[in-house]
Amino acid sequence: MPLECTSKGARSECLPECRKQTLSNLTRIEYPSSSGKTPGFEGGKKYKPAVVVMQERWGVNDAIKETAMHIAEQGYRVLIPDLYRGRVAVERMEAIGLASDLNWTRGVDDVVKAVEYLKNTGSKKVAIMGFCQGGGMALCGAQFAKVDAAIPFYGIPSNFTGCNPLLISPSVPVQAHFGTNDTSFPASRVLPLFDGMKAAGADVRLYMYDGLPHAFFNAITPAGRRLMSGGNPNFRFPNETLVTMSFSRMTNFLRLHIRY
Template sequence: MGEMVDFPSNGQTGSGYLATPASGRGPGVIVIQEWWGLVPHIRDVSDRFALAGFVALAPDLFHGRTTREPDEAGKLLMELQLDRAGRDMLGAARWLASNERTAGDRVGIVGFCMGGALALYAASLSDVFAAVVPFYPYFGVTAAARPDLTKIRGAVLGHFATEDGAYSPDQVSAVERQLRDAGVDVEFVWYQGADHAFFNDARPEVYKPEASQRAWDQTVSFLRKHLAATPAPV
């Protein structure tokens, strides 16, 4: 269903996995990886978005490197250059928004773990994002950059797990309050008994089918609502 494509990235070239619906056209969604890289699970998520009618692009933020080992994944995360990742995400989003297969002038962005925090970060950099969906974001990846989340100009739907040690309820509440005070349309959903990465069906030790399906259904509905008509804000 999908293919690898290249896109401009602020004077350089980025690449990513593009999945297109059977109709050939639909709302655009950027899919941001976990710390494992552009692995089959992220490609599968992109394919699922295509089956739901979206044009999905997952930029390869690790530039060809992937792993299944947590220690190596941690090294890849530490080596990630946030400014380059930002350029890659914005380059992917602008390429997708202007692509003839994409309906609307703006796109959505969905990210998992590391990618959840990066999705919020990217949305603070550009108004090309009409909808933002972070799954159990690891805020540590963007902490040094101190992203100004009040600049987000899209609606936000966050998915959080009660057993996740990557963040505290107080930390999540502070982020939600910051967004709400800035006038952002925001909803954070908690999944009781779920742990970090509960959506990842390639990791049976943490995968929670019921929570995963509920989060998926909410995400698809949210994206359809906010990407139905996406003129750029004035």
């Protein structure tokens, strides 16, 4: 996996894999929220800068947990809020149903309270990132959760979510990642939104990866690759160089904005 080489070296060192994954699991926790308590999964040392990692429509499955552990390996504390309260989809239609049933008002509150929990328990700076549904939620977090940075991957909030990326403060840097072959979030939707954000004064950088499909970042982890391929041994995974590039850009961005 394309892990960052050192915590102190030049950012150009981020491309190759050069150390083993040492965080083997996440701890299930609960943190205070407006609905009482929100469950989640946490890893890393509490004094480290933190990253809130937002799930895809599948729920908090092995793929998102492995992704979070890879991020923690870069020197961060991580927290995955469990928006579905323990439910995890196995089939595509089940995932669509869970995503359709998501209460976005409660979900945004889960994010806001996750950031407060992390800052109240040792992390001086907190970023948020997410994938697909979680990418939209990452932009909601950038608007409402007082994060120090946001990284949405192939997801934007719909009108019914109560979130408006055009209102994100210029003080919250945003780095976004999308593929040109993404049929869920095509360039015809993505480019006008991020152009509008820039026009509104947002500090945003959009990366469009030629030929990459939706959910390309799942290729980073073994569980994500299983999810993408559905067990098909002949499945053609997305361009490894571009996927690795997105990982490198993400780790560089976190270094720049929340590392201390």
